[in-house]
Amino acid sequence: MTSKPTDTTKAGLAPIGSLWIDGPLSWLEIASVRSFVELGHDYVLYSYGSVPNLPQGAQLRDAREVWANDDIITHAKAGSPAIHADVFRAIMVRDTGRVWVDTDIIALKPFPADLQWFIGHERDDKLLLGNAVMGAPRGSETIRLLADFLTTPNAIPPWLPQGQRKRMQATLDAGQTLNLGDLPWGATGPIALTHFASQTGDLAHAQPTHVFFPISFQDRKLLTENASLDRATQLIGQDDVLCVHLYSRWMRKYTKGMRGGVPARRSWIGAWLDQRQQVDYDALEQKTQVKAAQQERSKDKLDRIDPVAFLTDLEERKAHIPGGANSSPYGHVMLTTMAKDEGPYILEWVAYHHLLGFTDILVLTNDCTDGTDEMLDALAALGLVSRLDNGPWRDKPPQSRGIARVGGHPLFTRADWHMLIDLDEFLQIKTGDGSVNALIDQIVAKKATAMPVAWRFFGSGGNRLYRDEPVVSRFTAAATDQFVKGHGVKTIYRPEPFMKLAIHRPHLKPKFLKTDEKQLRWVNGSGQILDGRKVAWKYKQGQAGYDLAQVNHYGVKSGEEYLMRRLRGDVLNNHSKYDAEYFRTFDRNDITDTGAADLADKVAKFCTRLLRDKGVKQAQALIRERYAAKLARLRASDGYDDQLAELGFAGPDAGE
Incomplete structure (x- = not known):
């Protein structure tokens, strides 16, 4: 034609x-x-x-x-x-x-x-x-x-x-x-x-x-x-x-x-x-x-953290946690994440996972400018988290150098159980009392050492605009179990000397890959036995289980927040990832899932206690001020309405 x-x-x-x-x-x-x-x-x-x-x-x-x-x-x-x-x-x-x-x-x-x-x-x-x-x-x-x-x-x-x-x-x-x-x-x-x-x-x-x-x-x-x-x-x-x-x-x-x-x-x-x-x-x-200057400043070897000094300081900080520090029959249960301008979500995310029972939370930050560092430092002063700058090292991208830093951190070297998730991910536990200890109970009962927990993508729920409210209560529309593209995993596991840390699940070190010397008995999110050697970064259709746990992945949030995230990029420096096609693919609103939202009241009450601290209160005010300014610039920018329309938001949502 x-x-x-x-x-x-x-x-x-x-x-x-x-x-x-x-x-x-x-x-x-x-x-x-x-x-x-x-x-x-x-x-x-x-x-x-x-x-x-x-x-x-x-x-x-x-x-x-x-x-x-x-x-x-x-x-x-x-x-x-x-x-x-x-x-x-x-x-x-x-x-x-x-x-x-x-x-x-x-x-x-x-x-x-x-x-x-x-x-x-x-x-x-x-x-x-x-x-x-x-x-x-x-x-x-x-x-x-x-x-x-x-x-x-x-x-x-x-x-x-x-x-x-x-x-x-x-x-x-x-x-x-x-x-x-x-x-x-x-x-x-x-x-x-x-x-x-x-x-x-x-x-x-x-x-x-x-x-x-x-x-x-x-x-x-x-x-x-x-x-x-x-x-x-x-x-x-x-x-x-x-x-x-x-x-x-x-x-x-x-x-x-x-x-x-x-x-x-x-x-x-x-x-x-x-x-x-x-x-x-x-x-x-x-x-x-800038790169040349960074290379000049960066060293071949990462700065060593003195474990004795760090852990001594940590115990002193934990004495200030409202309600007391968490303990676990499984020892030190560590949660790790990386942050790049996640200010509006930090307080809720930390409070939520502290209430799940994690004993240690480590956050690596990458050149944050929105108050993220200030909030984490305030929470660190209360003993809830430990923050580590994830600056330049050997020309590696933020995620890669972050993995290297976590591997040598005193919290990781002493951890009995570990999990690494992102700040747009919330671990939802559906067994026992809903604590991380209850989840580990299920893993140990199967004589397993790890559980790759499957994502469940949560959609925008039709929310066009950002609202300064908790993520878990604002977004309760999600994908079904059958959404194959959403079957990525984040793994809670028992660290072993023969394992190496990775983003989605730990790996056997190279010298063990071609031998049967080290076996990996793992379970999926429903407690079904897996061969950990064969677990990829995402499950295939029918492999994922959701009965015991899932990772709530709030990958899109509202239309405005998606546009803000697209401007920010991610810890992989992967700015092009967040296009309209990605939004349409992962804006899943097929079922209602209130599992995490059920904790919203407890999280809100704990956040209220934290905000009584002067440092936390000031950091939250700074975050709100800077986010509001960026949001105002976004709303005044050329093509703002066209970008939202491209995501599928042709008019105001119910919150306007």
Whole structure:
């Protein structure tokens, strides 16, 4: 079918099409797409999957509209899907009338529709048409022959050397098949196009080299070398040059080790990106300076905490806990978490889990600016928690360096039982008196040493706006047991010297993985026996149990809180995770679950006692002030209503 131009397309411009198999675009593809969109082209990017960061103004279409082949053809040696793209582009040009461009083509001037022939010489030293740009009048014999050949099973390319063709024919005669992916690199691309254009006489319509390929592959470094800026500008600046090819396979390797993974600012392509503000080079340079300073400050070894001094201080602090410190027949039952600007939720989370009976709570914080550190320090003064800065170390992300710090902490080295969860997760216990001791009773009764507790995702409950009220009572709508994507686990377990700490469940140390020396008898959340060696980070359908315990995962909360979280990111520095698709996937409101909410009154009363402390009260006031200011900026920002609408909140909720 022929795609119709969009309303924003300038009259007289050729419609453009390209292919991206699946996943997010890099700076290179984004630059290519934007270059055409900003010139006014009707641009369609076809894909067999999702493209979460397609530039505004481009259209995303299902690639199956053009070629319904989910079996992506890759080159046998290079592993590249370029072969699939070669077939796709021929079919697309033949059937849609769009002009194909590779996603590493930068448009410099509009492609006029009346040019008609969008094929061009790729080199001056030999006959070779490039197929990075490819278009022809509808009904072109060249394009028809090319598409027919590439979709014909077991076809032998007549443009290959005679010896190769004979070997291929022998393969067919022996009853075997020929696959496009087994052909020599490039055999289905420019060489094939050149062959058929020569055969039909359409070679006469090919544009001169500089129109589409002013910088040849042989001279590609002119695009990236600072010293070559003037020469590249001269070649690319010729009057009838329409675009430039960035040679993505090479470009990715060349820029992989460069600052930010992008070309140097003073190279031709760097200057082009900088001029259009497609790369924030100022931020990259500042980040590099900050990183260098952090590396200078950071040490190869983590700072050692004196266990005697720490534990002595801890016992003194615990004397101030309202109602007294927790104790357990199982010894030291430790809970660990990591925090990045979690201010509004700290007090409730700590109070809730203290009331479950955990004897020690350790919180690692990552550059918090919203009052999180102040609140934790105030609670630490009361003995409820211990806080540890999780600063830079060996260029590791916050979560990885946090794991390393926990492993050497005095609380962990003395712990008899341990659990690591996030601050948007609340452990809900459904057995005995609802305490962590009652849960360990069930594990020990099975002669087990761990329980991977399954998530249950809780949705927004239709709440559009943030309200300064407890999480467990605001959100009681949740996913069913059958929500497979919600079957991630967090594990309560007995630490052993042969285990190593991890986020979802502990692992055997490498030297024990290939032997049967250490067995792991674990149970799921219903007490069913598991082989801990086979437990992944999430359960498969039917493996999770919810009878004894679950981890309430408040991963989305209200619409506004989700937008705030998206701005903040997480301890993995994974800001792109929190998009509208993630919200729609995990905004589960299928059943009502009030298990944690039933503790809300006890938690509220305990929080009231804590707020009598001057330090806690001041920290809570600071958190509210800073969160209110950030929330006000969010509400006043451009696109605020559009972002909420994208999440599914078209109007006010019941709380407004």
